[in-house]
Amino acid sequence: MYLEKFDLDLRYGENSHEKAEVFGKPAFGILHEGKQLSYNNILDAEAAYVIANNLKKLKGYASVVVKHQTPCGASIKNDKIESILSAIAADEESSFGGILAVNFEFDEECAMAIKKKYLEVVVAESFTQKAIELLSKKKVRILKINDYEPKVGKPAFGAFLVGERKLPDLKFTHVAGPQLDVEELNELLFAFIVVEGVKSNAILISKDLTTVGIGTGQPSRKRAAWIATELAGEKAKNAYAASDAFFPFPDGLEILAKAGVKAVVSPMGSIRDEEVINAAEKMGLSFYKAEGRVFRH
Amino acid sequence: MYLEKFDLDLRYGENSHEKAEVFGKPAFGILHEGKQLSYNNILDAEAAYVIANNLKKLKGYASVVVKHQTPCGASIKNDKIESILSAIAADEESSFGGILAVNFEFDEECAMAIKKKYLEVVVAESFTQKAIELLSKKKVRILKINDYEPKVGKPAFGAFLVGERKLPDLKFTHVAGPQLDVEELNELLFAFIVVEGVKSNAILISKDLTTVGIGTGQPSRKRAAWIATELAGEKAKNAYAASDAFFPFPDGLEILAKAGVKAVVSPMGSIRDEEVINAAEKMGLSFYKAEGRVFRH
Numbered sequence: 068m069y070l071e072k073f074d075l076d077l078r079y080g081e082n083s084h085e086k087a088e089v090f091g092k093p094a095f096g097i098l099h100e101g102k103q104l105s106y107n108n109i110l111d112a113e114a115a116y117v118i119a120n121n122l123k124k125l126k127g128y129a130s131v132v133v134k135h136q137t138p139c140g141a142s143i144k145n146d147k148i149e150s151i152l153s154a155i156a157a158d159e160e161s162s163f164g165g166i167l168a169v170n171f172e173f174d175e176e177c178a179m180a181i182k183k184k185y186l187e188v189v190v191a192e193s194f195t196q197k198a199i200e201l202l203s204k205k206k207v208r209i210l211k212i213n214d215y216e217p218k219v220g221k222p223a224f225g226a227f228l229v230g231e232r233k234l235p236d237l238k239f240t241h242v243a244g245p246q247l248d249v250e251e252l253n254e255l256l257f258a259f260i261v262v263e264g265v266k267s268n269a270i271l272i273s274k275d276l277t278t279v280g281i282g283t284g285q286p287s288r289k290r291a292a293w294i295a296t297e298l299a300g301e302k303a304k305n306a307y308a309a310s311d312a313f314f315p316f317p318d319g320l321e322i323l324a325k326a327g328v329k330a331v332v333s334p335m336g337s338i339r340d341e342e343v344i345n346a347a348e349k350m351g352l353s354f355y356k357a358e359g360r361v362f363r364h
Numbered sequence: 365m366y367l368e369k370f371d372l373d374l375r376y377g378e379n380s381h382e383k384a385e386v387f388g389k390p391a392f393g394i395l396h397e398g399k400q401l402s403y404n405n406i407l408d409a410e411a412a413y414v415i416a417n418n419l420k421k422l423k424g425y426a427s428v429v430v431k432h433q434t435p436c437g438a439s440i441k442n443d444k445i446e447s448i449l450s451a452i453a454a455d456e457e458s459s460f461g462g463i464l465a466v467n468f469e470f471d472e473e474c475a476m477a478i479k480k481k482y483l484e485v486v487v488a489e490s491f492t493q494k495a496i497e498l499l500s501k502k503k504v505r506i507l508k509i510n511d512y513e514p515k516v517g518k519p520a521f522g523a524f525l526v527g528e529r530k531l532p533d534l535k536f537t538h539v540a541g542p543q544l545d546v547e548e549l550n551e552l553l554f555a556f557i558v559v560e561g562v563k564s565n566a567i568l569i570s571k572d573l574t575t576v577g578i579g580t581g582q583p584s585r586k587r588a589a590w591i592a593t594e595l596a597g598e599k600a601k602n603a604y605a606a607s608d609a610f611f612p613f614p615d616g617l618e619i620l621a622k623a624g625v626k627a628v629v630s631p632m633g634s635i636r637d638e639e640v641i642n643a644a645e646k647m648g649l650s651f652y653k654a655e656g657r658v659f660r661h
Contacts, residue, residue, distance in 0.1 A: 068369070070365045070366075070524055072365070080516065081516050081529070081660065081661065082532070082659055084532045084655075084656045085527050085528040085530060086528050087516075087517075087525055087526060087528070088526055088527075089523055090365050090523060090524045090525075090526060091522065091524050094521045106527050107659070107661070109521070110518055110520055113518075113519075113520040116521075134584075135659075136661045137583065158583065160584055165583075212521065218519035219519065221410075221517060222515035223406050224391045224509065225512035225513065226386055226389055227367055228374075228384055228386055228403055228406060229385055230377030230403050232382065233381065235381045266581050283582070284432070284434065284563050286434065286455065286462075287457055290458075294591065358381075359379055359381045360380065362378050362404070362432075363378065364404070364407065364433045
């Protein structure tokens with residue numbers, strides 16, 4: 068694996084006392100830089116873009132806001148502006164200073180809509196000239212993304228680990244509780260595609276194709292469920308949830324059901340799968356099996 | 365940057381439907397593999413080892429348990445066994461199936477001490493022959509680490525970002541509240557060295573050189589403080605806390621003080637630093653400034 072140093076100076080590394088460099092040729096064009104891009108800006112942009120791009124599998128316009136390489140809000144709407152504002156509003160507090168990626172052409176109206184929002188970078192595959200002018204004035208950095216294949220990886224013990232990054236087959240199998248109709252399954256699909264980009268252990272709750280509570284980066288699934296439901300509050304009622312891996316015990320599922328969540332999709336593979344499925348059946352929770360685990364660290 | 369493919373087959377990538385490879389020469393020897401090492405095992409091992417190694421800056425034996433590339437427990441004791449058991453007990457639930465790194469020679473007594481604990485990998489710079497035999501029987505994988513320079517980095521948009529990973533100067537400046545004595549400052553130092561390895565936004569609470577509550581992977585600092593204090597419960601009383609970056613508002617600090625935390629160290633740099641410092645003074649919280657931010661994603 069030979070990677071040439073790419074000619075892009077980063078403001079600094081993960082922290083200001085650390086340096087960082089880019090190797091290889093990144094699939095983006097910097098349409099406006101303003102303040103120099105940082106190491107974290109680019110990684111946040113990638114985290115947001117991959118989810119927005121994956122959401123092309125569903126109908127509608129998708130927007131994703133990222134903070135610290137994990138989404139804090141994502142939404143699909145039939146209107147571009149609604150999609151952007153809904154993704155930001157999903158967690159207004161965390162969106163402040165975040166990075167926005169959309170899977171549609173970012174136009175003048177979009178730029179006007181975020182005029183009063185503080186976002187560090189906007190990421191899309193296409194921008195209109197008017198949008199570029201407006202964003203540049205606001206000092207928002209603009210990244211235009213070309214086609215590429217996402218990877219995962221990290222340095223470890225002086226070497227590099229590099230892995231594939233892909234969604235498993237998006238086929239959900241009914242395992243317990245009431246069956247969902249096509250529209251409801253679409254909600255579950257949305258939750259699962261977004262949770263693929265949330266740091267593990269991850270539990271994501273969504274409603275109206277918008278995230279309402281994201282439990283991220285936890286060492287236990289129960290704890291991720293606790294955070295997601297606490298953040299969702301009343302919005303968890305009749306909502307949809309996705310887990311990035313199996314429930315090792317029924318406890319996480321019970322937290323979701325108690326908060327009022329209606330349907331859950333999760334990969335299987337726990338030695339207690341049967342116990343977990345029985346718990347879902349007993350609680351009247353619609354429970355679906357995903358074809359694979361989607362950890363992201 | 366030329367990295368040759370290293371001859372080590374990984375069980376699979378971040379998830380079982382994904383492949384992964386190692387490039388370059390990792391600074392570890394696999395003393396016992398048993399079940400093939402996975403991509404996640406190695407990254408968890410690195411996450412644990414770097415913290416344990418950094419803790420050599422303090423006196424005593426240090427142990428760190430990692431789950432999902434973030435510590436769930438860390439402890440320094442004057443006795444090896446106490447150090448290991450204390451790190452595991454710091455979050456017994458999350459330690460299950462975790463990875464243990466220690467910064468001392470792992471001997472027979474250490475191996476006996478974890479006989480009934482389920483740990484996937486044990487990481488150290490040195491193991492006695494007896495310890496290797498005992499761990500091998502238990503099917504624990506054993507990684508022996510040689511000297512190397514840790515890095516951070518990730519693939520992004522088809523390229524690779526690579527950065528330095530280092531602690532800032534470990535000089536804490538008193539900014540508010542009662543001053544701490546040498547022993548207390550050592551507690552704060554412990555919290556800060558461990559929080560360097562916790563995923564951002566991170567707040568870590570410790571007591572008796574052992575973590576009691578870790579708020580990790582959050583998009584807001586207030587939320588990280590909330591999680592850390594909820595997990596610490598009563599143990600937050602008279603405890604020490606470290607934040608991996610500045611408090612943008614006094615709210616996170618207020619959550620810590622309300623839970624009974626005695627002293628906090630945090631990098632500065634918020635436009636509201638003065639407001640945050642005044643809040644600490646008002647609450648009688650010992651507040652110290654660290655020389656730099658220690659985000660890890």
